[in-house]
Amino acid sequence: MANDELITALRDADAVKFGEFELSHGGTSEYYVDKYLFETDPHCLELIAEAFAEKIHESKLAGVALGAVPLVAVTSVETGLPYVIARKQAKEYGTGNRIEGRLSEGEEGVVLEDIATTGKSALDAVEALREAGAVVNRVLVVVDRQEGARERLAEADVELDALVTAEDLLADADR
Known part of the structure; x- marks a missing residue:
C-alpha cells in the first residue's frame, strides 16, 4: 500500500516534474x-525518517554519498542507530576511506537510498560495505522508479524495499 501522506508531501515539495529529462x-x-527538493524539505525528511524507522531494526544504517546523507542522518536521529556513509570511490586525501564512520566486521547493515x-x-x-566486512542484504529507498533496480539487486541477493513506487507516485498526478 502506498504511503499517501509521503506521496502528498513529495508532490507538495514540487519534487515530481513532468517533461523530457535525461537521467544519471x-x-x-x-x-x-527531484531528490534535492524532497531532501531539503523538513516535512518530507520527517516522514521519510519515520517510514524508514518502521522498517529498520537493529542494523547499522548506511547512506550513499551524497544523495542519501540527509536521509540516513535523519533516520539515525529517529532510530538512535549509528550510520556510515558509502562513497562512490575512496577519497584521494586524508584517510582515503570509501566507508566513512565506524563499521565492524560482520556487522549487519541496511543501505538507505533516495x-x-x-x-x-x-x-x-x-x-563497498560487504568488502569492508558488513553483512548487507537490504536496500531501503524512498522512490523505486521500477526500471530494473529490484531485479539487479536481487541478482546480488539484496532485497529492495521502497516507501513509494513510481506507479504510486504518478497515479492521479497533475501533469
Missing part, C-alpha cells in the same frame, strides 16, 4: 523526481 544512467524519462532506477549506486554501496 543516460536514459530519458517523461518525469523526474531514488532507485537501475540500482547501480545502491549495489555499489552494498559491495
Whole structure:
C-alpha cells in the first residue's frame, strides 16, 4: 500500500516534474523526481525518517554519498542507530576511506537510498560495505522508479524495499 501522506508531501515539495529529462544512467524519462527538493524539505525528511524507522531494526544504517546523507542522518536521529556513509570511490586525501564512520566486521547493515532506477549506486554501496566486512542484504529507498533496480539487486541477493513506487507516485498526478 502506498504511503499517501509521503506521496502528498513529495508532490507538495514540487519534487515530481513532468517533461523530457535525461537521467544519471543516460536514459530519458517523461518525469523526474527531484531528490534535492524532497531532501531539503523538513516535512518530507520527517516522514521519510519515520517510514524508514518502521522498517529498520537493529542494523547499522548506511547512506550513499551524497544523495542519501540527509536521509540516513535523519533516520539515525529517529532510530538512535549509528550510520556510515558509502562513497562512490575512496577519497584521494586524508584517510582515503570509501566507508566513512565506524563499521565492524560482520556487522549487519541496511543501505538507505533516495531514488532507485537501475540500482547501480545502491549495489555499489552494498559491495563497498560487504568488502569492508558488513553483512548487507537490504536496500531501503524512498522512490523505486521500477526500471530494473529490484531485479539487479536481487541478482546480488539484496532485497529492495521502497516507501513509494513510481506507479504510486504518478497515479492521479497533475501533469
